[in-house]
Amino acid sequence: MITEEHLYAIALRECSLIGDINFHKLVRAFESPQEAWKHAKKDYSKTDGIGRKTVSDIGNEDYLKFAERELKFCEKNDISIHLRYRNELPHLLNECDDAPAILYQKGSIDYSLQKVSIVGTRNMTSYGKHFIGDFMEATKSSEYLSVSGLALGVDKEVHEQSIQYKIPTVAVLAHGFQTLYPSKNRKLSERILEEGGVLLSEFNSSRKPDRENFIQRNRIIAGLSPATIVVETAFGGGSISTAAFANDYNRDVFALPGKITDPYSQGCNQLVFQNKASAISTVKDLIDSLGFNHSKEHVAELFPYSEINIQLTENQKAIYQSIKAHPQVSLDDLAQMISISPYKILPVILELELLGKVKSFSGRQFTAI
Known part of the structure; x- marks a missing residue:
């Protein structure tokens, strides 16, 4: 009232x-x-x-x-x-x-349900789309709310897949209710409401989707949930700010790693490398980390590792062996030991970390796993 x-x-x-x-x-x-x-x-x-x-x-x-x-x-x-x-x-x-x-x-929704925020780039690739589909299918028997920002790309996919799997979804807007941005998502916004989801905004009805509003919107996406998943994002992408807010609020952050040469995986890789997000290795492990009461249905591993014998390159081998011989070695000490510049070592260490061979600590220190 x-x-x-x-x-x-x-x-x-x-x-x-x-x-x-x-x-x-x-x-x-x-x-x-x-x-x-x-x-x-x-x-x-x-x-x-x-x-x-x-x-x-x-x-x-x-x-x-x-x-x-x-x-x-x-x-x-x-x-x-x-x-x-x-x-x-x-x-x-x-x-x-x-x-x-x-x-x-x-709209109306049950906020007592567990929530998970899922964000990412507007330039989603098939890799990101495949992950979202796998995650939603694996969690369809859990009772939770998905939260995203109703943008194109990852956000749109999150809301659409949520509707497909009957998962109530929350769309947080960066403008008031007199407009809908992007206009391509108007029908999607109507479907969200029809399927028991909600649209949220902190802005009065006349506010336009100004650039600065999106950063403000991202803090609400991060604040609503105990965990935020970053699917794909470039260096400095908007999802990086959502992860930063989640970290500030002492919430869990997970990032989907990818090839260091893929532009829209580089932001996720950076979050993992800087210890600002946990790397997602399998959908099953992610679900366990979120604490979902998922069904006993088989959950396929996103990156199956038990059947794979990882072959390291010569560079990777040399750096891995040096780290293994000197636990919690610093980047500067490692560079001195193997006579390679730190900026050339960092990409290789990230590759080793994504392969599960190396773990990083604060202060740019590393140890072999």
């Missing part, structure tokens, strides 16, 4: 210098958005870290008029409004310091 409380919450959040964290501070100090709206401009000193300039916009009638239009739009389009200070956000997201003050939702 939409109330006057929602009206003042929206108006307060629209003030130019009131972001999610300042909103939370004000409501904590004044006990409600309405009281903050009425008194914060005069009594801002009650709130730690907030000065006169921050509250200068509060009380502007234009924001109340905007909030009235927003409430009418939400009522007309069956959009529910969740307020963080009332603990109405999904509980894991609510734990995040920078969680959205207001979350708009279309």
Whole structure:
């Protein structure tokens, strides 16, 4: 039910210098958005870290008029409004310091189910598509929610495969509900709702899909779930920011490794190499790590290793043997021992790590497995 409380919450959040964290501070100090709206401009000193300039916009009638239009739009389009200070956000997201003050939702879903966020590049390859299909098929008997961002590529595949396997899915938008970006996914968004999923956004209905919104959106994707899976991404791809948020929130991150020559595996390989994600070696191991109560059906290994005798190249052999002879050797010491520049050694070590022959530690130290 939409109330006057929602009206003042929206108006307060629209003030130019009131972001999610300042909103939370004000409501904590004044006990409600309405009281903050009425008194914060005069009594801002009650709130730690907030000065006169921050509250200068509060009380502007234009924001109340905007909030009235927003409430009418939400009522007309069956959009529910969740307020963080009332603990109405999904509980894991609510734990995040920078969680959205207001979350708009279309559709209904059971947030008590376990969640897993799955993200990746818009330029998905058959390798990524095959992995998503294998993962969804293997987890179809588990009760959980998939979470992604309704972009093209990996996100689209996650939502479509979720629908195919009857897994409720959450699509987090980088804009308000007056638009749908990309427009190619409009029918998919309708199917998500029809099949018991939801669309979420922290943005008011008129917000466009501006570039900076996507980074904000990514923190919600990471915050909703105890684990984030990065399927494919290039160096510096948007999914790297989602993994960074998940790490900041102390959540599990998994990355699908690939060839070092594949552009859209390089970001995943980098996450693994920097110890910012666990490498996915088999779908079965991933499911076990997620703690899913999966069925006893056979789960094929993504990278079967028991039947393969790994043949190392000469370079790989030389570096592997040196690491094996000197456990937890540093990169600089290793370079000195074998007279090869560190920048030439690093790619080979990553190859060995992906082959399960070497493990890296903080401080660029390595040991043989």
